[in-house]
Amino acid sequence: MSEGSLEAPVRHPIDWKNPDFYDEAKLDEELRRVFDICHGCRRCFNLCDSFPRLFDLIDEAPSEELDTVDSKDFKPVVDACTLCDMCFMVKCPYVPPHEFNLDFPHLMLRYRAVEAKKKGAPFAEKQLTATDRNGKLAAGALSGVANWATDRGNGLTRPLMEKAADVHRDAALPKFAKKTLVASAKANPPKADDKAPAAGKKKAVIYATCYGNYNTPEVGEALLGVLAKNGVAAEVVYPECCGMPQMEQGAIQDVAEKAKRVAASLERYVDDGYEVIALVPSCALMLKFEWPLILPDDERIKKLSAATRDASEYVVRLAKEFGLADGLKPLDGPVTVHIACHSRAQNMGQKATEMLKLIPEIELTVVERCSGHGGSWGVMKENFEVGIKVGRPVFRQAKANGKAKYVASECPLAGLHIAQGMEMSAKDADEKASLPETTPHPITLFAKAYGL
Numbered sequence: 001m002s003e004g005s006l007e008a009p010v011r012h013p014i015d016w017k018n019p020d021f022y023d024e025a026k027l028d029e030e031l032r033r034v035f036d037i038c039h040g041c042r043r044c045f046n047l048c049d050s051f052p053r054l055f056d057l058i059d060e061a062p063s064e065e066l067d068t069v070d071s072k073d074f075k076p077v078v079d080a081c082t083l084c085d086m087c088f089m090v091k092c093p094y095v096p097p098h099e100f101n102l103d104f105p106h107l108m109l110r111y112r113a114v115e116a117k118k119k120g121a122p123f124a125e126k127q128l129t130a131t132d133r134n135g136k137l138a139a140g141a142l143s144g145v146a147n148w149a150t151d152r153g154n155g156l157t158r159p160l161m162e163k164a165a166d167v168h169r170d171a172a173l174p175k176f177a178k179k180t181l182v183a184s185a186k187a188n189p190p191k192a193d194d195k196a197p198a199a200g201k202k203k204a205v206i207y208a209t210c211y212g213n214y215n216t217p218e219v220g221e222a223l224l225g226v227l228a229k230n231g232v233a234a235e236v237v238y239p240e241c242c243g244m245p246q247m248e249q250g251a252i253q254d255v256a257e258k259a260k261r262v263a264a265s266l267e268r269y270v271d272d273g274y275e276v277i278a279l280v281p282s283c284a285l286m287l288k289f290e291w292p293l294i295l296p297d298d299e300r301i302k303k304l305s306a307a308t309r310d311a312s313e314y315v316v317r318l319a320k321e322f323g324l325a326d327g328l329k330p331l332d333g334p335v336t337v338h339i340a341c342h343s344r345a346q347n348m349g350q351k352a353t354e355m356l357k358l359i360p361e362i363e364l365t366v367v368e369r370c371s372g373h374g375g376s377w378g379v380m381k382e383n384f385e386v387g388i389k390v391g392r393p394v395f396r397q398a399k400a401n402g403k404a405k406y407v408a409s410e411c412p413l414a415g416l417h418i419a420q421g422m423e424m425s426a427k428d429a430d431e432k433a434s435l436p437e438t439t440p441h442p443i444t445l446f447a448k449a450y451g452l
């Protein structure tokens, strides 16, 4: 529930099929209506860089009001939005059902959709976010070459990438895996423990997500292990990417087409009573909430949305409904867990925290604030430094006064960004050397506590 409102927010479907959605005069009218309310309210001043840009723009205008701001100056405000959804989900008292009917992130999305319709998505971003094409090329046999080329220490390729693709030369980029999650699950199908409390009572299929399939198969492998230990033999499927990267570019039609294809391919599981576990919170958010707002009349998507779970959410439910299998042992050090914006935006409570608290004697610090990465947004040349600035409070808190052995985040890109931010903000070589080496998904720590 939003901080300033007594009622749960209601999100209206995105009206992207209506020609008025792309009418620039109507868009400008709506931007001015919303920006004026925000300027009077200012609650979101510290959530991201969009709001400070907006407030400075208005405060520095001749009349110090919106009437003397030129609409062409709105673009930097929109450009700074990572669509993290935090203003809508946790701050804004004026979201529907309030009569002001404010949905700031979806207004930013509309602006981008209008731009994309006019000019097409920027070439460089389009290439970077073609996650399935890139993953098929770079994961597997060629992962060594791909990882060499994209390594941030590579003084040969990274300046070229910056020039050709606008990717900041210092931004950490995800590594590609030698074996995709789908291939690894096929090679080692999980064997469910038939004596576990939940044995035979649950059916689950893991939607690998592009990141979970091509970049971090170890997260899905950890989840498969935890589920098998608890009597659930999950299958892994990966029809294609959920379209979050295209959503960030305002390419709503592309997202809708992906949604329809993925929902068609998962339908037989949903109809057969399976729950669908999405490995990355942004993707779970797409399946649960964004797709039904883009295609509100599609019955397949409604069914899939109702069956979708986040990974930590699923494990917590399993624990509540049946109790967990024995065997969890304390970890070998304190943990900081970062709660990703797109986990918060699923309105389900802090499931990663709840899950980690099931590990005996855990020493846990929770950081619930935006890390500033914003998907592919944060690696672009013009955004990388803003992303590091936005994430600074998280980097500070994540160190938990130097105690944390593990800094975990459910969002793999946030994890990567936090690791880099902690390293960049370390005061000296000693502090750098004491930082955690990896930023695992909480399920990886859970699997470790099981000794898997």
Ligand code: SF4
Pocket (backbone or CB within 6 Å): 044, 047, 048, 049, 050, 051, 080, 081, 082, 083, 084, 085, 086, 087, 088, 104, 105, 108
């Ligand atoms: S969605 Fe996130 S990044 Fe965008 S304006 Fe709201 S808080 Fe800022």
Ligand code: SF4
Pocket (backbone or CB within 6 Å): 037, 038, 039, 041, 042, 043, 044, 045, 087, 088, 091, 092, 093, 094, 102, 104
């Ligand atoms: S989005 Fe809502 S809470 Fe945030 S500044 Fe605007 S009106 Fe205020």
